[in-house]
Amino acid sequence: MLKFSCLLRHCSLNRAWYSSVTKPQPETWDLLAAVCLERLPVLTADLNPTEEKLSEILTKIDLEQSMLNDHEVRLKLDNERNEKKKRGELGEGDSDAVITGLDMEDKWRTEASDFTAASRLTEADLKNDIRSCKRKLDRPLRLLTKLKLGNDVYWDLPFVVRQDGETMRQTAERAVYSKCGNNLKFGILGNSPLSFYKYKYPKQFQSKTEKVGAKVFIFKAYLTSEFFDDATVEGGENVLDYQWATLEEMKTSLEPDTFRAVTRMLHSED
Known part of the structure; x- marks a missing residue:
């Protein structure tokens, strides 16, 4: 009887050891909120x-x-x-x-x-001023920021990492204020994101942050300022530049995964 109880104890210890060794550790990800801030068309588009x-x-x-x-x-x-x-x-x-x-x-x-119609082209169109939201008045424009993280420089939507105690909606609002300043008047649609994508960090960065990667939740927002109001973007932390981009310009500027996630939440412009 003693030998049998010892055998059971030995089996249970081995099972506990194997389970502790083989049990996968839960993956942790950074949660990011990004905002697709859109300036709606001011003029009707030409008919096809x-x-x-x-x-x-x-x-x-x-x-x-x-x-x-x-x-x-x-x-x-x-x-x-x-x-x-x-x-x-x-x-x-x-x-x-x-x-x-x-x-x-x-x-x-x-x-x-005696009447002369105003031109559909603005000064920003003639100068190709991509920083101005007063160009391409018959097309929707979206705000992109040029970011520098480490040695990498790239275009992306305004985004920040969620902080403890924040809702994702609050994180999205903070993303616009922290990356673009306080001069923009905008309204975010709802409390839920309209699109999502994720990516993994490089191995070296994973070991440094103990995070597998980032899960990015994209919110939709509209610029609510009047047409003649000054919609100036004040570059925040790590922001080198910005532009108000058409869909075609976004395709050439954004990373493919980001662009696919953005297009999933947009209406067709055709």
Whole structure:
């Protein structure tokens, strides 16, 4: 009986030793909040050929099926009055109009000749000032920051590492303020991120930080300042430069994983 109890104790000790050796340690990751800050289009985009053709069809249908407007009714009455005048059938209440519909059209034509439409191109467009959000007014622009971490210099969305006690929404707001300053007026959509990606740190950095890598949660935000307000970005820690980029410019500037994660949360611009 004694030998059997010793054998059981020996087996349990071996099992405990093997389980402690083979049990994998839980992986720890840095949690990052990044913000895709978008300036919405100010002008409507030019119509593509398909949209132009459809617009012509709808305009024609609307013209054929719509009722006469006030000016068209006025022209019709003027024509009827002129026909009666030629036939000598004007009555007492059918005197000539002081101002006819054709007179109004001449006036409007003169006013229109003095009007010059503003250019769709701004000074920022002409100078190709990628720091200005007052360019590409018919396209959405997103804010990118040029960061220096160690010896690496690259473009990315504004981001920071989550601190203890913060919600991810609070971390996202801190990312914009810490990387871009306090002059930007913006609003983050909801409390949940709209996209996500992750990457692993190099082995040397893993051993130094005891973190496997970073999990990046991307929030969507809109620039809420007025068009003529100064939306100046004040570069924060490790920020060398910034730009307001189109989708095509983002593709050439961002890392592929980051760009794929961003495009998953955006509407098609076609």
